[in-house]
Amino acid sequence: MNSFKLAVLSAVLLAAPARAELIKFATLAPEGTDAAKIMQAIDAELRAKTSGQLGFKFYLGGRQGDEKDMVRKIRLGQLQAGGFTGVGLGEIAPEVRVMDAPWLFRNSDEVDHVLKTFDADFRKDFENKGFVLLGWTEIGFIYVFTNTPVKAPIDMQKLKIWMWEGDPIAESAFKALDVHPIPLSITDVNTSLQTKLIDSVYSAPLYAIALQWTDKTKYIYNVPMANASGAVLVSKKAFDALPKDQQKLLLDVGAKHLSKLNALTREENRKALESLKAHGMIMTDTTPEQLRSYEALGRKARRELVGRLYSAELLDRVEKSLAEYRAKSGAAKAPKAAAK
């Protein structure tokens, strides 16, 4: 009898949440990047405010595999959170990749406008797929780096341009341009630039430097193809298991720090472009007419992705909201090149 009681008692005690469980967080961003530092700052603040009851355990630099592996491990419960780029977001909630749609945004203010306007939609998209949004962490505007100058869309057809295999955004953009890219894994890009299998790549400026692609290219085309988004997501299952006060704290602290990260990334990309130019990289100019041609190209490319990533309804609403924003903010009638 007594030993039975004891067994029940110890079972109850063992089941009680006596010790804090850490949220296992993975990202491709390596140690020492701003993304890693900001997540560590979130962790420090959470631990301080919960006496160590809530915090993260970090797997940086792709130590848990690529983003598809990370998503799979979160679904299996081996991880509870991740910092994702479009690749991972596409695995989870393809609709939100409307943020990555080709030639959609002209500058970062427009990006912020859409994120704010569609915040509830995007959060619901993530939640339906079992994830909670902690904050957006964009990669930045995506430029084309080439070895011959590109001044007009037609010049792109002469390039041996890389395409990240399975990247629907680039695929639709290249299709609209009538460009035939060479699909390769991102890990093969450096060697393929060296062997001249490809002569052009696309990336946000800071990443192009970090990936050492800018040593192997000479020109930057002044018209970004898209703005690459990213986000920090937490498994809804893990989130729901937290006490209410910790849920709120996690959302608040996360949002506060991650909005700083976005501002930092934008500043770094701006500095990266300046530094590349200072070191002899040539940024090609485009005429206003050529820039305008991207309006039609963009519409065509974005339609390509309807049904594959997002619905026509969502795309229409986003484009309409942007048009209204441009009209209201008195944006220049002709589209402007380069994101500021």
Add this chain to the structure above:
Amino acid sequence: MKRPALAALACALALSACSVKTVAVRATAAVVSDGTPALREEPDPLFARDALPGQLKLLEGLLRDAPKDPRLLSALSEGFVGYAFMFLEDEQPDRARDMYRRALGYALRLAALNGDLAAIAVARPDALDAALARARLQDVPGLYWAAYAWAGWANLAKGDPEALAGMSRAQSVMRRVLALDPGFQFGGPDIFFGIYYCALPKMAGGDPDKGKAHFEAALARSKGKFLMAKVLYARYYAVAALDEALFRRLNEEVLAASGEDLPQARLTNEVAKLKAKKLLEKTNELF
């Protein structure tokens, strides 16, 4: 009449004073930079940590009067990289970042004493490779410390495009050092590539298997006596490969080894032991 003569005299005096000073500076520079081995052989890391700033400041002072003295430039490059790596990087990364940058300045000046290497910080990749092809054995210290300083700076300033661009330059420079003198600093060039291939993400050219081969090559060069190679092997390869058993084994070997086995690198070996201990304490965070 008198004035020109006076002026000439003043001039002569100034010149001789100047040359006396130059001779003195050169002699002092020789003595002070010859003190570097004493630091390398120091068994007490805390004593070295406290002594280094004074020593480096003195060398910087002497350098003002002998700006092209190779011994001073070499001691300063090595000293600032060593100070940043051994004593700052783990606890004060921002200061370490600035010290690496300072080391880079001296190392580039040292390398530039060979005119062929004067533009290695700005040359485009093709020109950089052409310049490096002309480098000789005597250029190794400048190139070696420049590569380490560049990589150290880039590693601690990942959001800074100027710093990041240095990683690819560092790699080209160290590849040349590896060809010229693979045994420099107890296999330092192989240690560099061990870290390089393990720390970089795969998409940027990272390849832990290649990194492992370089760490093994470095260890073979010092017959396992240069303990820092093991610590870095654990910290970069074992962590990247999620190999906890190897991580523990390497660090425990460092703790069990005698720092006296390699007297010329006593200080680095003692610091390696401190780092191994700290790494073992972090095992649960890392795996």
